[in-house]
Amino acid sequence: MEIRSLGRGAPNVTCVGFGGMPISIAGRPGAAESVRVVLAALDAGVTLIDTADVYCLDDDDIGHNERLVARALKEWSGDSDSIVVATKGGLTRPGGRWESDARPEHLKRACEASLAALEVDTIDLYQLHAPDSAVPLEDSVGALADLHVEGKIRAMGLSNVSVDEIRRAAAIMPVTSVQNRLSPFFREALDDGVVEYTTLEDMGFLAYSPVGGGRLNRKLPDHPVVSVIAQSRGVSPHAVVLAWVLGRAPNVIVIPGARTEAHVLDSVASAEVELTDEEDRAIEAAEFSIA
Numbered sequence: 001m002e003i004r005s006l007g008r009g010a011p012n013v014t015c016v017g018f019g020g021m022p023i024s025i026a027g028r029p030g031a032a033e034s035v036r037v038v039l040a041a042l043d044a045g046v047t048l049i050d051t052a053d054v055y056c057l058d059d060d061d062i063g064h065n066e067r068l069v070a071r072a073l074k075e076w077s078g079d080s081d082s083i084v085v086a087t088k089g090g091l092t093r094p095g096g097r098w099e100s101d102a103r104p105e106h107l108k109r110a111c112e113a114s115l116a117a118l119e120v121d122t123i124d125l126y127q128l129h130a131p132d133s134a135v136p137l138e139d140s141v142g143a144l145a146d147l148h149v150e151g152k153i154r155a156m157g158l159s160n161v162s163v164d165e166i167r168r169a170a171a172i173m174p175v176t177s178v179q180n181r182l183s184p185f186f187r188e189a190l191d192d193g194v195v196e197y198t199t200l201e202d203m204g205f206l207a208y209s210p211v212g213g214g215r216l217n218r219k220l221p222d223h224p225v226v227s228v229i230a231q232s233r234g235v236s237p238h239a240v241v242l243a244w245v246l247g248r249a250p251n252v253i254v255i256p257g258a259r260t261e262a263h264v265l266d267s268v269a270s271a272e273v274e275l276t277d278e279e280d281r282a283i284e285a286a287e288f289s290i291a
């Protein structure tokens with residue numbers, strides 16, 4: 001599979017990673033099945049796993065996804081040192097809701113909990129899940145800089161950020177990667193300049209919800225443009241869309257989620273799909289309703 005840069009200070013990874021969220025939130029499979037899904041990604045050659053402490057049901061279940069990842073890496077027959085695990089801190093799940101808490105004291109506690117859940121001494125890539133409007137960004141990033149100095153995180157990533165926020169964070173500590181939403185349904189990362197900025201600054205861009213997320217991805221098989229391209233090439237509509245997202249810039253890495261081994265393998269196959277300019281433009285121009 002094609003290898004792309006995860007950003008300065010981080011190893012290169014496969015252009016298709018694995019997003020852990022769907023196997024740990026509502027509607028998740030059982031733990032054994034979920035571990036099989038992660039193992040399918042690893043066996044298919046994926047070298048980047050994206051997780052978060054809050055990929056779970058609620059605050060009593062924090063670390064669910066990180067524990068699954070740790071279990072899969074222990075069971076895997078391959079070299080687990082070759083796998084980059086990116087996790088996140090800065091949110092909480094009271095009553096199952098998603099809330100911000102990027103206070104330095106929370107981030108430091110959350111990082112300790114992630115180290116324990118992942119069963120590692122150092123986290124490969126620790127991402128601020130989202131800026132917290134109640135906390136100056138500089139304070140949150142300052143906490144991650146402390147964690148880096150303490151050897152608890154190897155590199156820092158940001159998520160759900162603007163170009164201005166990336167600049168402010170980079171003034172404190174190098175930003176290795178940025179994780180924002182990007183799919184044909186949601187193109188704000190292209191419109192607001194974040195993808196372009198990360199390309200110019202040698203940062204990885206992790207495209208989250210790259211097939212539109214849990215609900216919208218189900219519209220792809222009926223999409224008039226995507227389905228025709230998929231049929232003519234003999235690949236799935238999801239693979240076509242992932243190929244389109246990967247084509248936005250050379251530093252884009254997609255992290256599709258999946259609850260089945262078949263969906264993991266199908267997404268990995270997208271790395272082999274090269275859209276023609278005409279197909280690319282047709283998707284660019286098409287309407288993707290989020291209704």
Ligand SMILES: NC(=O)c1ccc[n+]([C@@H]2O[C@H](COP(=O)([O-])OP(=O)(O)OC[C@H]3O[C@@H](n4cnc5c(N)ncnc54)[C@H](OP(=O)(O)O)[C@@H]3O)[C@@H](O)[C@H]2O)c1
Nearest residue numbers: 019020021208209210211212213238256257258259266267
């Ligand atoms: N930083 C953030 O704030 C943030 C927010 C959201 C997500 N993320 C990260 O990004 C990852 C991906 O986002 P997401 O899970 O929201 O959305 P997504 O990857 O766009 O969509 C996930 C859903 O699409 C289906 N799917 C994916 N690939 C498929 C394929 N090849 N064929 C058929 N169905 C396919 C899966 O269905 P099945 O479940 O039926 O397999 C899965 O539930 C997450 O897992 C998480 O790691 C980060």
